[in-house]
Amino acid sequence: MKPPKHILFIIVIAQFFCTSLWFAGNGVLISLIAHFNLGENSLGNITSAVQFGFIIGTLLFALLTLTDRFSPSKVFLWSAILGAIFNLGIIWEGSGWTSILIFRFLTGFFLAGIYPVGMKIAADYFNKGLGKSLGYLVGALVLGTALPHFLKWLSAVFPWQYVIYTTSALAVLGGVLMVVLVPNGPYRKPSQHLNFTACFSVFKKKDFRAAALGYFGHMWELYTFWAFVPILLGLHAEWQGHNLFRVSFWSFWVIAIGGLACVLGGYISQRRGTKRIAATSLFLSGICCLVSPFLLLYASTPVFIAFLLFWGMVVIADSPLFSTMVAQSAPVEIKGTALTIVNCIGFAITIVSLQVIAALQDVIPTQYLFTVLALGPILGLWGLFKKRRN
Numbered sequence: 001m002k003p004p005k006h007i008l009f010i011i012v013i014a015q016f017f018c019t020s021l022w023f024a025g026n027g028v029l030i031s032l033i034a035h036f037n038l039g040e041n042s043l044g045n046i047t048s049a050v051q052f053g054f055i056i057g058t059l060l061f062a063l064l065t066l067t068d069r070f071s072p073s074k075v076f077l078w079s080a081i082l083g084a085i086f087n088l089g090i091i092w093e094g095s096g097w098t099s100i101l102i103f104r105f106l107t108g109f110f111l112a113g114i115y116p117v118g119m120k121i122a123a124d125y126f127n128k129g130l131g132k133s134l135g136y137l138v139g140a141l142v143l144g145t146a147l148p149h150f151l152k153w154l155s156a157v158f159p160w161q162y163v164i165y166t167t168s169a170l171a172v173l174g175g176v177l178m179v180v181l182v183p184n185g186p187y188r189k190p191s192q193h194l195n196f197t198a199c200f201s202v203f204k205k206k207d208f209r210a211a212a213l214g215y216f217g218h219m220w221e222l223y224t225f226w227a228f229v230p231i232l233l234g235l236h237a238e239w240q241g242h243n244l245f246r247v248s249f250w251s252f253w254v255i256a257i258g259g260l261a262c263v264l265g266g267y268i269s270q271r272r273g274t275k276r277i278a279a280t281s282l283f284l285s286g287i288c289c290l291v292s293p294f295l296l297l298y299a300s301t302p303v304f305i306a307f308l309l310f311w312g313m314v315v316i317a318d319s320p321l322f323s324t325m326v327a328q329s330a331p332v333e334i335k336g337t338a339l340t341i342v343n344c345i346g347f348a349i350t351i352v353s354l355q356v357i358a359a360l361q362d363v364i365p366t367q368y369l370f371t372v373l374a375l376g377p378i379l380g381l382w383g384l385f386k387k388r389r390n
Contacts, residue, residue, distance in 0.1 A: 217380020
C-alpha cells in the first residue's frame with residue numbers, strides 16, 4: 001500500500017521544526033556566556049549535556065516501550081511540548097551554570113521522543129525505499145540543527161532570546177502537525193514486551209556489527225564538527241587577520257548543506273549501493289579531518305569556506321545510509337531495539353569526542369586539533385572492510 005503523498009512531507013517538516021531544539025543553546029552561546037557570565041569551556045559542556053540527555057532518554061523510551069505501547073505520533077507531540085518548555089528554561093533570569101546544563105539535559109532527554117520516533121513513524125509508512133525516506137528525515141535533522149545559527153545571525157536585529165522563543169514555538173508546531181496529520185502507519189505492529197538480551201545478541205551478526213561500527217566511527221566526528229564549526233570559522237578569521245563576514249551565517253550554511261547531502265546520498269545509494277556510498281562519504285570526511293590544519297592556516301577565505309561546505313556534506317551524508325544498513329541487517333523481531341542501542345552508543349561516543357577535543361585544546365596546537373576526529377572514520381572504515389574480508 002502506497003502512503004498518502006503528504007505523509008513524508010509532514011514527517012520531514014515536523015522533524016525539522018522539532019530538532020531545532022538540539023543546537024539552540026549553541027546558536028546563542030556567545031550571548032549566553034556574556035549574559036550569565038559562563039566559562040569559556042561552555043561549548044563542549046552544553047552540547048554534551050544535550051547528548052547525555054538524549055542517551056538517557058533513548059534508553060528509557062526503549063525500556064518502557066513507549067512508542068510500541070502508545071501512538072508514536074502522540075509520543076512525538078508530548079516530547080516536542082516538553083522539550084520546548086525546557087528549551088525555554090535557559091532564558092530564565094535566575095539561571096546559572098548548573099541550571100542551564102539541567103535544562104539542556106532535559107531538552108536532550110525529550111529529543112529522544114522526537115528523532116528516533118520520527119524514524120519509527122517513517123518506517124511504519126515506508127516498507128520499501130526506507131533509505132531514501134531516512135535521507136529526507138536526517139536531512140530535516142540537519143536543517144533543524146543549523147537553524148539556530150541562522151536565527152543567531154538575525155539576532156543583530158532581534159535579541160538573542162528570540163532564538164529560544166522561536167525554536168520552542170516551532171517544536172510545538174511540529175508536534176501538533178505530526179499528531180493531527182500523521183496517524184498510525186499501516187506497518188505499525190504494537191508490542192508489549194522487550195527482549196532484554198536483544199541489545200547483546202544482535203551484535204553477533206557480522207553485517208549488523210559492520211554497519212554499527214561504521215555508524216560509531218561516523219558519530220565520533222559528526223557532532224564535534226558541528227559544535228566547533230563557529231570556532232573553526234573564528235580561528236580562520238583571526239589567523240587571516242580580518243573580521244570574518246558573519247560567522248553565524250556561514251555556520252548555518254556549513255551545517256545546513258548536509259541536509260541536501262543526505263537526500264542526494266539516499267538517491268545515489270539506490271543506484272550505487274548503500275554500503276559503497278556510506279563508505280565513500282566516511283572516507284572523504286576522514287580526509288577533511290586530516291587536511292584541516294593546512295587549510296585552516298593557509299587557505300584563502302573563499303577556499304576555506306568551500307572546504308567547510310564540502311566537509312559539511314560528507315560528514316553527514318552517510319548517516320541515513322548507516323541507519324538503513326543497521327535496520328536491514330537486524331532481525332525483524334528486534335529491529336526497534338537494534339536501532340535504539342546503536343543510537344544510544346553512537347550518541348554516547350559524541351560526548352567522549354566532544355570532551356576529548358575540549359581537553360586537548362590546551363595540549364596540542366589548535367590547528368592540529370581536528371585531526372583527532374579522523375580516528376572515527378578510520379575505525380569506521382576498518383569495521384566495514386573487516387567484515388568484507390571475513
